[in-house]
Amino acid sequence: MEPIELGTKRLLLRPFSLNDIDDLIEYANSPGWERYLVNVPYPYTRQVAEKFLAMFLDTANWQQQGILANFAIQLEGKVVGEVYLNQQKYDRENERAEIGYSLSSLHWNKGLTTEAARAVVNWAFQTYSFNRLYATCDPRNVGSWRVMEKLGMKREGWLRNHVVWNDEVRDQLYYGILREEWRFNPP
Ligand SMILES: CC(C)(COP(=O)(O)OP(=O)(O)OC[C@H]1O[C@@H](n2cnc3c(N)ncnc32)[C@H](O)[C@@H]1OP(=O)(O)O)[C@@H](O)C(=O)NCCC(=O)NCCS
Structure with a gap:
Protein backbone atom coordinates (compact mmCIF):
# COMPACT_ATOMS: atom_id res chain seq x y z
CA MET A 1 0.00 0.00 0.00
CA GLU A 2 1.17 3.54 -0.78
CA PRO A 3 2.19 5.61 2.23
CA ILE A 4 -0.77 7.77 3.18
CA GLU A 5 -0.59 11.25 4.67
CA LEU A 6 -3.60 13.06 6.06
CA GLY A 7 -3.54 16.72 6.99
CA THR A 8 -5.81 18.34 9.59
CA LYS A 9 -5.96 21.88 10.94
CA ARG A 10 -3.18 21.32 13.49
CA LEU A 11 -1.73 17.92 12.61
CA LEU A 12 -0.02 15.82 10.01
CA LEU A 13 -0.84 12.11 10.09
CA ARG A 14 1.83 10.12 8.31
CA PRO A 15 3.65 6.76 8.46
CA PHE A 16 6.17 6.16 11.25
CA SER A 17 9.85 6.06 10.35
CA LEU A 18 12.87 4.83 12.29
CA ASN A 19 13.77 8.47 12.96
CA ASP A 20 10.71 8.79 15.18
CA ILE A 21 12.18 6.58 17.89
CA ASP A 22 13.01 9.33 20.40
CA ASP A 23 9.61 10.99 20.00
CA LEU A 24 7.90 7.62 20.39
CA ILE A 25 9.80 6.79 23.58
CA GLU A 26 9.01 10.27 24.91
CA TYR A 27 5.26 10.14 24.37
CA ALA A 28 4.94 6.53 25.53
CA ASN A 29 6.65 7.53 28.77
CA SER A 30 4.58 10.65 29.38
CA PRO A 31 2.86 10.39 32.79
CA GLY A 32 -0.28 8.24 32.79
CA TRP A 33 -0.06 7.22 29.13
CA GLU A 34 -0.15 3.47 29.83
CA ARG A 35 -2.70 3.45 32.66
CA TYR A 36 -5.68 2.06 30.72
CA LEU A 37 -3.89 0.44 27.79
CA VAL A 38 -3.92 -3.31 27.36
CA ASN A 39 -1.52 -5.44 25.33
CA VAL A 40 1.13 -2.71 25.33
CA PRO A 41 4.45 -3.78 26.84
CA TYR A 42 5.58 -1.57 29.70
CA PRO A 43 7.98 -0.06 30.72
CA TYR A 44 8.25 1.35 27.21
CA THR A 45 11.98 0.90 26.65
CA ARG A 46 14.08 1.70 23.58
CA GLN A 47 13.95 -2.00 22.74
CA VAL A 48 10.14 -2.00 22.78
CA ALA A 49 10.14 1.10 20.58
CA GLU A 50 12.59 -0.44 18.12
CA LYS A 51 10.42 -3.54 17.81
CA PHE A 52 7.31 -1.42 17.26
CA LEU A 53 8.95 0.67 14.54
CA ALA A 54 10.56 -2.34 12.84
CA MET A 55 7.10 -3.86 12.46
CA PHE A 56 5.96 -0.90 10.36
CA LEU A 57 8.79 -1.24 7.89
CA ASP A 58 7.72 -4.79 7.07
CA THR A 59 4.42 -4.79 5.20
CA ALA A 60 4.02 -8.59 5.27
CA ASN A 61 4.31 -8.47 9.05
CA TRP A 62 1.69 -5.71 9.16
CA GLN A 63 -0.79 -7.84 7.31
CA GLN A 64 -0.10 -10.79 9.59
CA GLN A 65 -0.90 -8.61 12.58
CA GLY A 66 -4.08 -7.37 10.92
CA ILE A 67 -2.87 -3.77 10.72
CA LEU A 68 -4.34 -1.69 7.88
CA ALA A 69 -2.73 1.59 8.87
CA ASN A 70 -0.84 3.16 11.72
CA PHE A 71 -0.51 6.93 11.54
CA ALA A 72 2.05 8.85 13.54
CA ILE A 73 0.41 12.05 14.85
CA GLN A 74 2.80 14.90 14.13
CA LEU A 75 2.32 18.24 15.91
CA GLU A 76 4.68 21.10 15.10
CA GLY A 77 7.32 18.74 13.71
CA LYS A 78 7.19 16.27 16.58
CA VAL A 79 5.45 12.90 16.82
CA VAL A 80 3.16 12.98 19.87
CA GLY A 81 0.92 9.96 19.34
CA GLU A 82 -0.68 7.56 16.91
CA VAL A 83 -3.96 6.42 15.38
CA TYR A 84 -4.27 2.90 14.04
CA LEU A 85 -6.78 0.95 12.01
CA ASN A 86 -6.77 -2.82 12.60
CA GLN A 87 -8.63 -5.61 10.93
CA GLN A 88 -8.37 -9.11 12.34
CA LYS A 89 -9.50 -12.13 10.31
CA TYR A 90 -13.10 -12.09 11.52
CA ASP A 91 -13.25 -8.34 10.99
CA ARG A 92 -12.23 -8.81 7.36
CA GLU A 93 -14.93 -11.40 6.76
CA ASN A 94 -17.47 -9.06 8.31
CA GLU A 95 -16.48 -5.77 6.64
CA ARG A 96 -15.49 -3.98 9.80
CA GLU A 115 -9.04 15.79 15.32
CA ALA A 116 -6.65 13.01 14.30
CA ALA A 117 -9.13 10.15 14.67
CA ARG A 118 -11.80 12.08 12.77
CA ALA A 119 -9.48 12.30 9.76
CA VAL A 120 -8.81 8.56 9.98
CA VAL A 121 -12.52 7.67 10.26
CA ASN A 122 -13.27 9.74 7.15
CA TRP A 123 -10.33 8.25 5.27
CA ALA A 124 -11.27 4.70 6.33
CA PHE A 125 -14.90 4.92 5.17
CA GLN A 126 -13.81 6.57 1.91
CA THR A 127 -11.07 4.03 1.22
CA TYR A 128 -12.60 0.73 2.31
CA SER A 129 -16.02 -0.88 2.03
CA PHE A 130 -16.50 -1.22 5.79
CA ASN A 131 -20.01 -1.50 7.16
CA ARG A 132 -18.83 -0.30 10.54
CA LEU A 133 -15.88 0.89 12.58
CA TRP A 158 -20.20 -2.75 28.49
CA LEU A 159 -18.15 -5.93 28.50
CA ARG A 160 -17.62 -7.03 32.10
CA ASN A 161 -14.32 -8.63 33.18
CA HIS A 162 -13.43 -8.74 29.51
CA VAL A 163 -9.62 -8.51 29.65
CA VAL A 164 -6.85 -9.39 32.05
CA TRP A 165 -3.81 -7.17 31.94
CA ASN A 166 -1.11 -6.64 34.55
CA ASP A 167 -2.94 -9.07 36.87
CA GLU A 168 -6.01 -6.82 36.77
CA VAL A 169 -9.38 -7.98 35.45
CA ARG A 170 -10.85 -5.11 33.50
CA ASP A 171 -14.17 -4.15 31.93
CA GLN A 172 -14.22 -2.73 28.41
CA LEU A 173 -16.65 -0.40 26.67
CA TYR A 174 -17.51 -1.19 23.09
CA TYR A 175 -18.38 1.62 20.67
CA GLY A 176 -19.29 1.59 16.98
CA ILE A 177 -20.29 3.77 14.04
CA LEU A 178 -22.12 2.47 10.98
CA ARG A 179 -21.33 3.58 7.45
CA GLU A 180 -24.78 5.15 7.06
CA GLU A 181 -24.38 7.10 10.30
CA TRP A 182 -21.03 8.38 9.03
CA ARG A 183 -22.43 9.20 5.57
CA PHE A 184 -25.26 11.34 6.88
CA ASN A 185 -23.30 12.92 9.71
CA PRO A 186 -19.54 12.72 9.18
CA PRO A 187 -17.60 13.55 12.37
C1 LIG B 1 -7.64 8.84 25.54
C2 LIG B 1 -6.82 9.91 24.85
C3 LIG B 1 -6.38 9.39 23.50
C4 LIG B 1 -7.66 11.18 24.68
O1 LIG B 1 -6.90 12.10 23.94
P1 LIG B 1 -7.19 13.69 23.97
O2 LIG B 1 -6.38 14.28 22.89
O3 LIG B 1 -7.04 14.19 25.34
O4 LIG B 1 -8.73 13.70 23.55
P2 LIG B 1 -9.61 14.97 23.15
O5 LIG B 1 -9.01 16.20 23.75
O6 LIG B 1 -9.81 14.92 21.70
O7 LIG B 1 -10.99 14.62 23.87
C5 LIG B 1 -11.01 14.24 25.23
C6 LIG B 1 -12.35 14.57 25.83
O8 LIG B 1 -12.50 13.88 27.07
C7 LIG B 1 -12.81 14.82 28.09
N1 LIG B 1 -12.24 14.28 29.34
C8 LIG B 1 -11.00 13.84 29.55
N2 LIG B 1 -10.90 13.39 30.81
C9 LIG B 1 -12.11 13.55 31.39
C10 LIG B 1 -12.64 13.26 32.66
N3 LIG B 1 -11.91 12.70 33.62
N4 LIG B 1 -13.95 13.55 32.89
C11 LIG B 1 -14.71 14.10 31.92
N5 LIG B 1 -14.27 14.39 30.68
C12 LIG B 1 -12.98 14.12 30.43
C13 LIG B 1 -12.17 16.09 27.63
O9 LIG B 1 -12.71 17.20 28.27
C14 LIG B 1 -12.52 16.03 26.14
O10 LIG B 1 -13.89 16.27 25.91
P3 LIG B 1 -14.46 17.67 25.41
O11 LIG B 1 -13.74 17.99 24.13
O12 LIG B 1 -15.91 17.40 25.23
O13 LIG B 1 -14.12 18.63 26.49
C15 LIG B 1 -5.57 10.25 25.71
O14 LIG B 1 -5.99 10.50 27.01
C16 LIG B 1 -4.53 9.15 25.71
O15 LIG B 1 -3.74 9.02 24.80
N6 LIG B 1 -4.49 8.32 26.78
C17 LIG B 1 -3.46 7.29 26.89
C18 LIG B 1 -3.61 6.19 25.87
C19 LIG B 1 -5.01 5.66 25.81
O16 LIG B 1 -5.62 5.44 26.85
N7 LIG B 1 -5.52 5.46 24.61
C20 LIG B 1 -6.87 4.97 24.40
C21 LIG B 1 -6.91 3.51 24.58
S1 LIG B 1 -8.57 2.90 24.39
Whole structure:
Protein backbone atom coordinates (compact mmCIF):
# COMPACT_ATOMS: atom_id res chain seq x y z
CA MET A 1 0.00 0.00 0.00
CA GLU A 2 1.17 3.54 -0.78
CA PRO A 3 2.19 5.61 2.23
CA ILE A 4 -0.77 7.77 3.18
CA GLU A 5 -0.59 11.25 4.67
CA LEU A 6 -3.60 13.06 6.06
CA GLY A 7 -3.54 16.72 6.99
CA THR A 8 -5.81 18.34 9.59
CA LYS A 9 -5.96 21.88 10.94
CA ARG A 10 -3.18 21.32 13.49
CA LEU A 11 -1.73 17.92 12.61
CA LEU A 12 -0.02 15.82 10.01
CA LEU A 13 -0.84 12.11 10.09
CA ARG A 14 1.83 10.12 8.31
CA PRO A 15 3.65 6.76 8.46
CA PHE A 16 6.17 6.16 11.25
CA SER A 17 9.85 6.06 10.35
CA LEU A 18 12.87 4.83 12.29
CA ASN A 19 13.77 8.47 12.96
CA ASP A 20 10.71 8.79 15.18
CA ILE A 21 12.18 6.58 17.89
CA ASP A 22 13.01 9.33 20.40
CA ASP A 23 9.61 10.99 20.00
CA LEU A 24 7.90 7.62 20.39
CA ILE A 25 9.80 6.79 23.58
CA GLU A 26 9.01 10.27 24.91
CA TYR A 27 5.26 10.14 24.37
CA ALA A 28 4.94 6.53 25.53
CA ASN A 29 6.65 7.53 28.77
CA SER A 30 4.58 10.65 29.38
CA PRO A 31 2.86 10.39 32.79
CA GLY A 32 -0.28 8.24 32.79
CA TRP A 33 -0.06 7.22 29.13
CA GLU A 34 -0.15 3.47 29.83
CA ARG A 35 -2.70 3.45 32.66
CA TYR A 36 -5.68 2.06 30.72
CA LEU A 37 -3.89 0.44 27.79
CA VAL A 38 -3.92 -3.31 27.36
CA ASN A 39 -1.52 -5.44 25.33
CA VAL A 40 1.13 -2.71 25.33
CA PRO A 41 4.45 -3.78 26.84
CA TYR A 42 5.58 -1.57 29.70
CA PRO A 43 7.98 -0.06 30.72
CA TYR A 44 8.25 1.35 27.21
CA THR A 45 11.98 0.90 26.65
CA ARG A 46 14.08 1.70 23.58
CA GLN A 47 13.95 -2.00 22.74
CA VAL A 48 10.14 -2.00 22.78
CA ALA A 49 10.14 1.10 20.58
CA GLU A 50 12.59 -0.44 18.12
CA LYS A 51 10.42 -3.54 17.81
CA PHE A 52 7.31 -1.42 17.26
CA LEU A 53 8.95 0.67 14.54
CA ALA A 54 10.56 -2.34 12.84
CA MET A 55 7.10 -3.86 12.46
CA PHE A 56 5.96 -0.90 10.36
CA LEU A 57 8.79 -1.24 7.89
CA ASP A 58 7.72 -4.79 7.07
CA THR A 59 4.42 -4.79 5.20
CA ALA A 60 4.02 -8.59 5.27
CA ASN A 61 4.31 -8.47 9.05
CA TRP A 62 1.69 -5.71 9.16
CA GLN A 63 -0.79 -7.84 7.31
CA GLN A 64 -0.10 -10.79 9.59
CA GLN A 65 -0.90 -8.61 12.58
CA GLY A 66 -4.08 -7.37 10.92
CA ILE A 67 -2.87 -3.77 10.72
CA LEU A 68 -4.34 -1.69 7.88
CA ALA A 69 -2.73 1.59 8.87
CA ASN A 70 -0.84 3.16 11.72
CA PHE A 71 -0.51 6.93 11.54
CA ALA A 72 2.05 8.85 13.54
CA ILE A 73 0.41 12.05 14.85
CA GLN A 74 2.80 14.90 14.13
CA LEU A 75 2.32 18.24 15.91
CA GLU A 76 4.68 21.10 15.10
CA GLY A 77 7.32 18.74 13.71
CA LYS A 78 7.19 16.27 16.58
CA VAL A 79 5.45 12.90 16.82
CA VAL A 80 3.16 12.98 19.87
CA GLY A 81 0.92 9.96 19.34
CA GLU A 82 -0.68 7.56 16.91
CA VAL A 83 -3.96 6.42 15.38
CA TYR A 84 -4.27 2.90 14.04
CA LEU A 85 -6.78 0.95 12.01
CA ASN A 86 -6.77 -2.82 12.60
CA GLN A 87 -8.63 -5.61 10.93
CA GLN A 88 -8.37 -9.11 12.34
CA LYS A 89 -9.50 -12.13 10.31
CA TYR A 90 -13.10 -12.09 11.52
CA ASP A 91 -13.25 -8.34 10.99
CA ARG A 92 -12.23 -8.81 7.36
CA GLU A 93 -14.93 -11.40 6.76
CA ASN A 94 -17.47 -9.06 8.31
CA GLU A 95 -16.48 -5.77 6.64
CA ARG A 96 -15.49 -3.98 9.80
CA ALA A 97 -12.33 -2.59 11.40
CA GLU A 98 -11.12 -1.31 14.74
CA ILE A 99 -9.76 2.15 15.37
CA GLY A 100 -7.46 3.00 18.29
CA TYR A 101 -5.30 5.89 19.39
CA SER A 102 -2.96 7.33 21.98
CA LEU A 103 -1.42 10.71 22.65
CA SER A 104 1.28 12.14 24.91
CA SER A 105 -0.29 13.26 28.17
CA LEU A 106 1.44 16.63 27.66
CA HIS A 107 -1.25 17.34 25.04
CA TRP A 108 -4.41 15.80 26.46
CA ASN A 109 -7.75 17.63 26.45
CA LYS A 110 -6.99 19.97 23.56
CA GLY A 111 -9.11 18.01 21.07
CA LEU A 112 -6.06 16.68 19.26
CA THR A 113 -6.94 12.99 19.34
CA THR A 114 -10.47 13.72 18.17
CA GLU A 115 -9.04 15.79 15.32
CA ALA A 116 -6.65 13.01 14.30
CA ALA A 117 -9.13 10.15 14.67
CA ARG A 118 -11.80 12.08 12.77
CA ALA A 119 -9.48 12.30 9.76
CA VAL A 120 -8.81 8.56 9.98
CA VAL A 121 -12.52 7.67 10.26
CA ASN A 122 -13.27 9.74 7.15
CA TRP A 123 -10.33 8.25 5.27
CA ALA A 124 -11.27 4.70 6.33
CA PHE A 125 -14.90 4.92 5.17
CA GLN A 126 -13.81 6.57 1.91
CA THR A 127 -11.07 4.03 1.22
CA TYR A 128 -12.60 0.73 2.31
CA SER A 129 -16.02 -0.88 2.03
CA PHE A 130 -16.50 -1.22 5.79
CA ASN A 131 -20.01 -1.50 7.16
CA ARG A 132 -18.83 -0.30 10.54
CA LEU A 133 -15.88 0.89 12.58
CA TYR A 134 -15.56 0.00 16.25
CA ALA A 135 -13.38 0.87 19.22
CA THR A 136 -12.96 -0.33 22.78
CA CYS A 137 -11.64 1.22 25.97
CA ASP A 138 -11.55 0.91 29.72
CA PRO A 139 -14.68 2.57 31.21
CA ARG A 140 -12.44 4.56 33.58
CA ASN A 141 -10.71 6.08 30.55
CA VAL A 142 -13.22 8.90 30.19
CA GLY A 143 -11.06 10.82 27.71
CA SER A 144 -11.05 7.83 25.38
CA TRP A 145 -14.79 7.17 25.30
CA ARG A 146 -15.42 10.91 25.00
CA VAL A 147 -13.29 10.84 21.82
CA MET A 148 -15.43 7.94 20.54
CA GLU A 149 -18.62 9.88 21.21
CA LYS A 150 -17.26 13.00 19.51
CA LEU A 151 -16.53 10.79 16.49
CA GLY A 152 -20.23 9.91 16.34
CA MET A 153 -19.74 6.42 17.73
CA LYS A 154 -22.48 4.89 19.85
CA ARG A 155 -21.95 2.90 23.02
CA GLU A 156 -23.00 -0.64 22.12
CA GLY A 157 -21.90 -2.58 25.13
CA TRP A 158 -20.20 -2.75 28.49
CA LEU A 159 -18.15 -5.93 28.50
CA ARG A 160 -17.62 -7.03 32.10
CA ASN A 161 -14.32 -8.63 33.18
CA HIS A 162 -13.43 -8.74 29.51
CA VAL A 163 -9.62 -8.51 29.65
CA VAL A 164 -6.85 -9.39 32.05
CA TRP A 165 -3.81 -7.17 31.94
CA ASN A 166 -1.11 -6.64 34.55
CA ASP A 167 -2.94 -9.07 36.87
CA GLU A 168 -6.01 -6.82 36.77
CA VAL A 169 -9.38 -7.98 35.45
CA ARG A 170 -10.85 -5.11 33.50
CA ASP A 171 -14.17 -4.15 31.93
CA GLN A 172 -14.22 -2.73 28.41
CA LEU A 173 -16.65 -0.40 26.67
CA TYR A 174 -17.51 -1.19 23.09
CA TYR A 175 -18.38 1.62 20.67
CA GLY A 176 -19.29 1.59 16.98
CA ILE A 177 -20.29 3.77 14.04
CA LEU A 178 -22.12 2.47 10.98
CA ARG A 179 -21.33 3.58 7.45
CA GLU A 180 -24.78 5.15 7.06
CA GLU A 181 -24.38 7.10 10.30
CA TRP A 182 -21.03 8.38 9.03
CA ARG A 183 -22.43 9.20 5.57
CA PHE A 184 -25.26 11.34 6.88
CA ASN A 185 -23.30 12.92 9.71
CA PRO A 186 -19.54 12.72 9.18
CA PRO A 187 -17.60 13.55 12.37
C1 LIG B 1 -7.64 8.84 25.54
C2 LIG B 1 -6.82 9.91 24.85
C3 LIG B 1 -6.38 9.39 23.50
C4 LIG B 1 -7.66 11.18 24.68
O1 LIG B 1 -6.90 12.10 23.94
P1 LIG B 1 -7.19 13.69 23.97
O2 LIG B 1 -6.38 14.28 22.89
O3 LIG B 1 -7.04 14.19 25.34
O4 LIG B 1 -8.73 13.70 23.55
P2 LIG B 1 -9.61 14.97 23.15
O5 LIG B 1 -9.01 16.20 23.75
O6 LIG B 1 -9.81 14.92 21.70
O7 LIG B 1 -10.99 14.62 23.87
C5 LIG B 1 -11.01 14.24 25.23
C6 LIG B 1 -12.35 14.57 25.83
O8 LIG B 1 -12.50 13.88 27.07
C7 LIG B 1 -12.81 14.82 28.09
N1 LIG B 1 -12.24 14.28 29.34
C8 LIG B 1 -11.00 13.84 29.55
N2 LIG B 1 -10.90 13.39 30.81
C9 LIG B 1 -12.11 13.55 31.39
C10 LIG B 1 -12.64 13.26 32.66
N3 LIG B 1 -11.91 12.70 33.62
N4 LIG B 1 -13.95 13.55 32.89
C11 LIG B 1 -14.71 14.10 31.92
N5 LIG B 1 -14.27 14.39 30.68
C12 LIG B 1 -12.98 14.12 30.43
C13 LIG B 1 -12.17 16.09 27.63
O9 LIG B 1 -12.71 17.20 28.27
C14 LIG B 1 -12.52 16.03 26.14
O10 LIG B 1 -13.89 16.27 25.91
P3 LIG B 1 -14.46 17.67 25.41
O11 LIG B 1 -13.74 17.99 24.13
O12 LIG B 1 -15.91 17.40 25.23
O13 LIG B 1 -14.12 18.63 26.49
C15 LIG B 1 -5.57 10.25 25.71
O14 LIG B 1 -5.99 10.50 27.01
C16 LIG B 1 -4.53 9.15 25.71
O15 LIG B 1 -3.74 9.02 24.80
N6 LIG B 1 -4.49 8.32 26.78
C17 LIG B 1 -3.46 7.29 26.89
C18 LIG B 1 -3.61 6.19 25.87
C19 LIG B 1 -5.01 5.66 25.81
O16 LIG B 1 -5.62 5.44 26.85
N7 LIG B 1 -5.52 5.46 24.61
C20 LIG B 1 -6.87 4.97 24.40
C21 LIG B 1 -6.91 3.51 24.58
S1 LIG B 1 -8.57 2.90 24.39
